[in-house]
Amino acid sequence: MINKRITAKDVANAAGVSRSTVSFVLNNTEGMRISDETRKKVLEAAEELNYHPDASARSMVKGKTYIIGFVIRQEPDKAYADLLLSEVMRGISEAAADHNYHMIFKPVPPEDESNSLTTLFLEHQVDGLIVSGPLANDQEIVDLFNANAPIILQGRIDYPDIPSVDINNRKAAEKAVNHLINLGHKEIAFLSNASLSYSSSKDRLTGYRRALEQAGIAYNENLVFFGDRTPDSGYQAIKTILQSPIKPSAIFIASDTVALGCLNALYEKNIRVPEDIAIMGFDDIPLSKHLAPPLSTIRIPAYELGWNAANLLIKWLDKKEIPGQDCILETELIVRESCGLHQKKKKEQNN
Amino acid sequence: MINKRITAKDVANAAGVSRSTVSFVLNNTEGMRISDETRKKVLEAAEELNYHPDASARSMVKGKTYIIGFVIRQEPDKAYADLLLSEVMRGISEAAADHNYHMIFKPVPPEDESNSLTTLFLEHQVDGLIVSGPLANDQEIVDLFNANAPIILQGRIDYPDIPSVDINNRKAAEKAVNHLINLGHKEIAFLSNASLSYSSSKDRLTGYRRALEQAGIAYNENLVFFGDRTPDSGYQAIKTILQSPIKPSAIFIASDTVALGCLNALYEKNIRVPEDIAIMGFDDIPLSKHLAPPLSTIRIPAYELGWNAANLLIKWLDKKEIPGQDCILETELIVRESCGLHQKKKKEQNN
């Protein structure tokens, strides 16, 4: 069943026609006239023999692999911290399957110097790439794009033309911080999700600054802190924050995963959330709603991010339509309890 | 750079040799004598032209794709709940990369009737598969294995011969329950990670029963409850458990993710952990140590599970060595605070 390789030749012999005819029938090749009788014979023979065309052979003659690569550009030991990753992947691979593509997954550390992405194209392992979390100054990606390699980013880089599927990080952060401001907070600290060499971190910081500005609150550098996607970094950051001269009444943490470590540190120090300090997260990972207290956060449509990226890429590959503009998906403010219990009504309606 | 396809022919022309010679040199083909001079010319030309052999062409002539498939057999909307998935994938794809393989990721729902796995082989999309979370009675997998398809399982199925890379779920559950027993608990409830059609759930339940038995505690069906990998299922389960006639003093929850929902429900009901009830988890997801209270649990070597599965599969593919026996990895009891604070010393040394 697996062992005996059935080729188009076998089908041709069984149906009493040529190999070309088999190909025409099975691919419904346009402009080729096949009598109903012959067509039926071929289809029956193919069915009978359980014929499936060989991917490599087709790939070679077509000059296409029907494979898209999903590359994550993160420290390998921190990639797992991104709990939405599997959702994104599910979006990609379901969209891919709908168009008879497959997805290969490849983690490539930021400091990788071996041109792994370029090699994927040179060896024709993939037709195109979706690159998640590119560094702001990723020269290899720019070079590939300029050499006409189909690439969709998740996140932005300093080179503007490369199509991207992303959320509006700045606006989402504004939304989050505005929520805190509306609750009366003025000393609001910012704890980043990752280093500022990632666009998502930079944009969330920008959103934070803009929200403060619009509310007439002065930006204070001493209230800005940095995480690295892990709960541990949040745990550590809280200790630093508590030692700083200014005591914030709220912290906007640009990652639920980091926020988790913060909640833990606050719990250990007997600092109550939200009574003593308000905590606003970002991402809405599947656990956020079950934390103590349930975390107010920004929901990212992770599945849709993957799905859209894959569909855009496949349109590019199949129809040569290079996406004209970035695809920006909407985020949603999820109000739970970590910023104040007086919001309980909203919380219930949001689950 | 991407656009102009450089073939072995180009290298041959540049080096002034035949195409065969190029192939012999670049592959270090055994038994072929090439003078140092010629070898150098070829290598230089290949370097100069930045030649990379075409994957499809090589694949066709070799009859191998150099691709392994990673299939997760779970409800798609619950797959994301497995927070260790990305760790497993990292293990697989790093092991694969070490041997010049790639990994394609494919979620296939349990109720899928389209023979997706078989098709992967028939179309020669993959050389072999790693199947995570197979259902106990998965006939397609049995058929494939009997047709000599290289398959490694993560989890077991009712058909015994298929090689598997897994943890000893029974023993790990015993360890967890013994810990509770040693702390003096006698009314210990069991909350499963998933339906018993998954081997992991079944084996963890068995371990639970055996630990009770060895301690001379009677097994009570009314203390057994079921989760479905999600925090929500844990949240719901707590309500059921609290309504049951027997009030357990401890719960062994066979999934940290499910346990998270439990903690949330207990918190809402003002039931203190571990003072009022002890909670033992399973998995050691990256967040467990930061929960309130930090969760005692069983650590699964997720990266190693992926890494070993991939290496076993690749050995099978490259050297035709069918793994003789299952690969069972060790788990570790992680004692934190959710089963009792008097264990604080151990906790500090474990974290």
Next chain:
DNA sequence: TAATATTGCTAACACGTTTTAGTAAAACGA
């Protein structure tokens, strides 16, 4: 020196598909 063995390479086939060019047979037009 003649027969044989070794060295270092090339020509040609095979893998399984898609697709272009071509060709008999049938149908049509005048």
Next chain:
DNA sequence: TCGTTTTACTAAAACGTGTTAGCAATATTA
């Protein structure tokens, strides 16, 4: 009836590799 068009197919080329068989030129042996 003869030339032309249409129909329904086939033969063969092409994709880029790996590999087997073979073949000159040189080195070795007797």
